[in-house]
Amino acid sequence: EIVLTQSPGTLSLSPGERATLSCRASQSISSNYLAWYQRKPGQAPRIVMYGISSRATGIPDRFSGSGSGTDFTLTISRLEPEDFAVYYCQQYDTAPLTFGGGTKVEIK
Amino acid sequence: QLVESGGGLVQPGGSLKLSCAASGATVSDSTIHWVRQASGKGLEWVGQIRSNTNSYATAYAESVKGRFTISRDDSKNTAFLQMNSLKTEDTAVYYCTRLPYGDYGGGWFDPWGQGTLVTVSS
Numbered sequence: 001e002i003v004l005t006q007s008p009g010t011l012s013l014s015p016g017e018r019a020t021l022s023c024r025a026s027q028s029i030s031s032n033y034l035a036w037y038q039r040k041p042g043q044a045p046r047i048v049m050y051g052i053s054s055r056a057t058g059i060p061d062r063f064s065g066s067g068s069g070t071d072f073t074l075t076i077s078r079l080e081p082e083d084f085a086v087y088y089c090q091q092y093d094t095a096p097l098t099f100g101g102g103t104k105v106e107i108k
Numbered sequence: 109q110l111v112e113s114g115g116g117l118v119q120p121g122g123s124l125k126l127s128c129a130a131s132g133a134t135v136s137d138s139t140i141h142w143v144r145q146a147s148g149k150g151l152e153w154v155g156q157i158r159s160n161t162n163s164y165a166t167a168y169a170e171s172v173k174g175r176f177t178i179s180r181d182d183s184k185n186t187a188f189l190q191m192n193s194l195k196t197e198d199t200a201v202y203y204c205t206r207l208p209y210g211d212y213g214g215g216w217f218d219p220w221g222q223g224t225l226v227t228v229s230s
Contacts, residue, residue: 033214035216035217037151043222044203044219044220044221044222044223045205045217046220047216047217047218056218088150090151090216090217092215096167096170097141098153099143099150100150101150
């Protein structure tokens with residue numbers, strides 16, 4: 001199975017700063033089949049990005065996704081208070097579907 | 109909207125059946141997935157069921173294969189997760205979710221239910 005490793009585990013930033021989240025795959029994801037989810041305490045995960053760089057409905061343009069092969073990045077250009085959460089990447093290129101361990105973006 | 113129910117406390121070796129009820133839109137033409145999250149751990153895909161068009165084909169994670177069974181009742185817009193021979197390591201919040209763009213098996217998920225807690229303990 002494809003193992004996804006997210007880094008860093010925790011990102012401590014202030015509102016207005018830029019957040020860069022990494023997701024590295026143990027083997028190449030060949031079909032752009034990578035997604036990102038946002039998870040806030042007590043809430044269900046919410047899709048943020050799919051197909052590496054396509055923003056989901058309602059996601060502001062301060063969120064962007066990039067990467068290819070085994071290295072992927074979710075960038076939040078200017079953190080807003082509502083962006084502080086845990087973010088998970090997920091690959092849907094190869095069964096079984098797998099998720100990364102998550103990156104917590106916390107207020108510094 | 110997806111709403112899970114049926115979670116609770118069960119002893120090791122026991123069984124539990126979770127439900128996932130959809131409202132607001134039919135999910136009969138979508139692949140339904142179950143995903144779980146143990147406390148302090150990441151998300152783990154559990155399994156999926158495809159639509160009638162694809163013969164309700166199912167697939168499971170190795171960790172639950174042979175113990176868990178996913179089914180669906182399209183007349184009730186509901187999916188189910190039957191969990192047998194439960195182990196302490198199955199303790200987690202269980203979410204149902206679906207592909208928002210049809211019945212393609214694997215994919216990205218939207219929306220997710222709020223989850224239901226399953227605790228396996230003696």
